[in-house]
Amino acid sequence: MRYHVKKIAIITGASSGLGREFVKLMKDRNEIEEIWAIARHQDKLDKLRKQMGTKVKPISMDLSNRTRIEQFGMMLSEQQLEIRYLINNAGYAKFCSYSDLNVEDSLNMIDLNIGGVVAMGLVCIPYMPRGSHLINIASQAAFQPLPYQNLYSSTKAFVRNYTRALNVELKDRGIIATAVCPGWIKTHLYDRADIGAAKATRRFCSMTTPDKVAKKALADADRGKDISIYSFYVNFCHIGAKLLPQQLMMRFWLRQQRINPYSQTDQ
Numbered sequence: 001m002r003y004h005v006k007k008i009a010i011i012t013g014a015s016s017g018l019g020r021e022f023v024k025l026m027k028d029r030n031e032i033e034e035i036w037a038i039a040r041h042q043d044k045l046d047k048l049r050k051q052m053g054t055k056v057k058p059i060s061m062d063l064s065n066r067t068r069i070e071q072f073g074m075m076l077s078e079q080q081l082e083i084r085y086l087i088n089n090a091g092y093a094k095f096c097s098y099s100d101l102n103v104e105d106s107l108n109m110i111d112l113n114i115g116g117v118v119a120m121g122l123v124c125i126p127y128m129p130r131g132s133h134l135i136n137i138a139s140q141a142a143f144q145p146l147p148y149q150n151l152y153s154s155t156k157a158f159v160r161n162y163t164r165a166l167n168v169e170l171k172d173r174g175i176i177a178t179a180v181c182p183g184w185i186k187t188h189l190y191d192r193a194d195i196g197a198a199k200a201t202r203r204f205c206s207m208t209t210p211d212k213v214a215k216k217a218l219a220d221a222d223r224g225k226d227i228s229i230y231s232f233y234v235n236f237c238h239i240g241a242k243l244l245p246q247q248l249m250m251r252f253w254l255r256q257q258r259i260n261p262y263s264q265t266d267q
């Protein structure tokens with residue numbers, strides 16, 4: 001007896017911002033039969049399904065929890081499916097100094113922004129056929145060290161480098177990995193990022209909307225690119241970070257944010 005092999009897309013952080021836009025785009029792809037939408041809050045996922053339709057399968061889980069990801073891997077092994085797209089989008093930032101976060105909060109960001117991305121890739125890749133896509137959301141923050149957003153930008157630098165090298169390692173399986181590096185996007189990220197720190201990111205240059213970033217990311221992934229950058233401004237910063245010394249790039253950043261590292265407060 002032959003079983004039907006379901007073709008699915010998995011999107012993490014699907015209930016809000018950029019992830020929600022990826023759900024919208026996947027919904028219109030006929031080859032995708034189910035969209036597994038992952039986030040922590042069930043109520044927001046239920047709302048998403050109501051708005052986007054029954055293709056959406058809500059899965060409530062905390063991706064900073066390793067055991068939960070292992071259980072997700074077990075669930076995959078019990079089904080007949082192919083993962084055509086894995087979009088590792090869930091992540092968060094804190095705009096502050098290293099000293100504003102305790103050990104628990106610092107490591108939780110690493111657990112989600114890095115651990116969640118790596119672990120989801122490892123449990124999903126065995127179910128990804130040739131021609132499938134692994135899309136990891138990094139950030140413009142990955143291009144250079146960013147004081148007072150140090151931990152976040154460092155997690156995103158990891159995601160960018162890891163994804164591009166993974167793309168090479170996945171050549172033999174015919175899977176394409178793409179690191180998406182957006183600049184500032186109008187989403188709920190800022191609700192969690194702004195903790196009222198004395199020295200923090202408060203100037204958001206050239207902000208865009210999540211629909212544009214998601215559309216460009218999928219187009220770049222489908223073209224087989226290992227990195228996706230939306231907007232002239234972010235491209236300019238990307239090139240600048242390649243050409244100029246990092247000390248100078250950090251100085252530009254501090255000046256743009258009007259932060260004086262030698263003073264006790266923001267300027």
Ligand SMILES: NC(=O)c1ccc[n+]([C@@H]2O[C@H](COP(=O)([O-])OP(=O)(O)OC[C@H]3O[C@@H](n4cnc5c(N)ncnc54)[C@H](OP(=O)(O)O)[C@@H]3O)[C@@H](O)[C@H]2O)c1
Nearest residue numbers: 013015016017018039040041062063091184185187188189
């Ligand atoms: N907004 C920007 O300016 C910007 C710029 C560059 C890159 N990015 C990146 O884009 C990605 C999406 O962020 P966004 O701007 O769309 O933020 P957002 O609107 O805050 O959305 C974050 C999503 O992730 C989910 N999430 C948060 N913590 C989670 C956890 N522990 N486990 C599972 N799901 C979790 C949230 O749902 P629950 O709260 O229900 O879990 C939500 O669905 C992030 O990786 C972010 O770093 C954002």
